[in-house]
Amino acid sequence: MLSSPCSRVRPLPAAFALLLAALLALPAHAQKQPGFQGPFALTNAQLIVAPGDTVDSGTVLIRDDSIAAVGPDVTVPGEARSIDCTGLTVYPGFIDSGTHLGLAEIGSLPETRDFNEIGELTAHMNALTAVNPNSVHVPTTRVHGITSVITEPETGILPGTAALIGLHGYTPEQMHLGGVTLTKLDFPSVGRDGPSDDRSPKTIQKEADKALTKLNELWTEAERYARIDSAVAVDPETRRKPEFVPAMEGLIPVIRGGQPLMISANAAPDISKALDWAEERGVLDQVILSGAMEGWRVADEIAAADVPVLVGSIMQPPSRESDRYDKAYRTPALLHDAGVTVALRSGKTENVRNLVFHAGFAASHGLGRTEALRAVTTTPAQIFGVADQVGTIETGKRANLFVATGDPFQPDTDLQHLFIDGYKLPLDNRATKLYDEFLNRNPGLEK
Numbered sequence: 001m002l003s004s005p006c007s008r009v010r011p012l013p014a015a016f017a018l019l020l021a022a023l024l025a026l027p028a029h030a031q032k033q034p035g036f037q038g039p040f041a042l043t044n045a046q047l048i049v050a051p052g053d054t055v056d057s058g059t060v061l062i063r064d065d066s067i068a069a070v071g072p073d074v075t076v077p078g079e080a081r082s083i084d085c086t087g088l089t090v091y092p093g094f095i096d097s098g099t100h101l102g103l104a105e106i107g108s109l110p111e112t113r114d115f116n117e118i119g120e121l122t123a124h125m126n127a128l129t130a131v132n133p134n135s136v137h138v139p140t141t142r143v144h145g146i147t148s149v150i151t152e153p154e155t156g157i158l159p160g161t162a163a164l165i166g167l168h169g170y171t172p173e174q175m176h177l178g179g180v181t182l183t184k185l186d187f188p189s190v191g192r193d194g195p196s197d198d199r200s201p202k203t204i205q206k207e208a209d210k211a212l213t214k215l216n217e218l219w220t221e222a223e224r225y226a227r228i229d230s231a232v233a234v235d236p237e238t239r240r241k242p243e244f245v246p247a248m249e250g251l252i253p254v255i256r257g258g259q260p261l262m263i264s265a266n267a268a269p270d271i272s273k274a275l276d277w278a279e280e281r282g283v284l285d286q287v288i289l290s291g292a293m294e295g296w297r298v299a300d301e302i303a304a305a306d307v308p309v310l311v312g313s314i315m316q317p318p319s320r321e322s323d324r325y326d327k328a329y330r331t332p333a334l335l336h337d338a339g340v341t342v343a344l345r346s347g348k349t350e351n352v353r354n355l356v357f358h359a360g361f362a363a364s365h366g367l368g369r370t371e372a373l374r375a376v377t378t379t380p381a382q383i384f385g386v387a388d389q390v391g392t393i394e395t396g397k398r399a400n401l402f403v404a405t406g407d408p409f410q411p412d413t414d415l416q417h418l419f420i421d422g423y424k425l426p427l428d429n430r431a432t433k434l435y436d437e438f439l440n441r442n443p444g445l446e447k
Helices: 014-024 137-142 201-234 246-255 268-281 295-305 327-337 352-367 369-374 378-383 430-439
Strands: 040-050 053-063 066-071 081-084 089-092 094-099 146-151 160-166 176-186 261-265 287-291 309-311 342-344 401-404 415-420
Touching: 040 066, 094 287, 094 342, 094 352, 094 378, 137 146, 137 352, 137 430, 146 352, 176 246, 201 246, 201 268, 261 268, 268 287, 268 295, 287 295, 295 309, 295 327, 309 327, 327 342, 327 352, 327 369, 342 352, 342 378, 352 369
Parallel strands: 040 081, 040 089, 094 146, 176 261, 261 287, 287 309, 309 342
Antiparallel strands: 040 053, 053 066, 089 401, 146 160, 160 176, 401 415
16 A cells, blocks of 8 residues: 555654754845845935044935035935935944854754864865845844955854855845955963853863974865966966865965954964964965954053954853953953053854944943944054045045934944935834734733
8 A cells, every 4th residue: 555645754853854854934124125225315414424423413415335525514405205204323344353154043943053063174265155144133223224244154263264254135145245255263272161061271282383293284285285386387287276165265364364264262372372372374465463362461562562352252151250340341441551452352243233332331441432333443444454445434434324313332223224325224023023912912811
C-alpha cells in the first residue's frame, strides 16, 4: 500500500521548527518598507549642520538621494513636499562604529548568527555578504537616528572583513556605504574573558603568547604570499602564481597598504603590544583601534601613535574591581583629553539602538554633548573616509538625517521624521507595533 504524502512528512528538528515559527510570527512591519523620495523641504527647523555649528531657523531641501540646499534663506521649489519643523531639530544621521547588525537575528539560535566562522584564520570572509537587509533589528535601530553602522565578524585571530552599511536597501550591495571595508584583527589578549574566566594569570599569559606566535607566523606567510603575487603580476609569463589560499588573498589589501586594519584590543597591555606589533609590521598608519576598554590607561601611547579609536561598549562595569564604577563611561573623555580621535561603538546586535545612550553617558561623564555628537557623526565619517558623503548636513552630501523633538541623547526625545539616501522612511518597527498592540490589548474575555 502506498503511503500518503502526509505520512511521509518527518517532524522538523526542534531548533529549525523554532526558527520557522519565529519567522512566520513576524508581523508585517518586519518586512521591508521602501519609503519614498521627494523632493522634500524641512522648513522652520533648528539645524545641527555639524556639531558646534547650529542654524537657529532654517530649511533643508532634499532632492533625490542628496541634500540640495541648506540654510536660513533656502527657496522652496513648488514641487517639494514641505514639512513644517517648527520647534523641532534636524540632526545628521548617527554612525555606530561597531556592531553585528544584520548578521544575527535570534541570539539563542546558532542558525541565525552569521558573524562567526569556524577557524582562527578566515580573513577572506566578508561580513557584507551575510548581511540580512530584512532583519527585524534594522528598522528598530534606525528609528533612533542611527543611519549607518559598521557590521563586523568575530571569532579567531583574523575573523574577516567588516563593512560600513547604510540602514536602507534591498540588498547588501545597496546598503554598502562608500565601499568601506576593514580587515579585522582580534589581538591576542592577556585579559580575562569575563567574570566566569577562572584561568590563572600564568595560563592566560601562556595562551596569549602562543596566539601571538601564531599571528606572527600567519602574517609573515601572508607577506610572502603578497610578494609572490605582486611578482607574478609584473611577469606572468615566467613566474608561477602561488597556490590559491583564500585567507592569504584576504590579507593582500592590508599588506599592500590599501585597506584599514581594525585591531580589537581592550586590556591595556594588549593595546600597547598591538601598537608595537603594528609598527614592527609597517601597518601602524592603517590601524584603527576598536574596543579599548582600558585605553585610558595608555592614552598617551595611543595619542603618540596617532591611531583613532572606536570606543565601546561603554555601558558596562569597569574592567577591574579596583577601578571607579564609572571608568568605562569616562573612557571616551579621558582618551579625548589625551588628544586621541574618538568615535563610539555599541558592540551590539539587537541593541544597536542604544548607541544614543552610550553617547549620552559619555557626554555626561566628561566628553560633553558637542564632542559626543562628533563621536557618532563627523568623527566616524572621517575615520572611515566617507566625510564627503555623511556626517554633516551640507549641500551635496547624502540625505542621511533625522528630525527630533529635542536632544537625541535624552530618553524623552521622540524622532519625528527619518531620511536615508533621500528616502523618507516609516517609523514603524517591531518594538512600536508590539507597544501599540499591548497598550490596546483585548484579552478576549467576556464577563
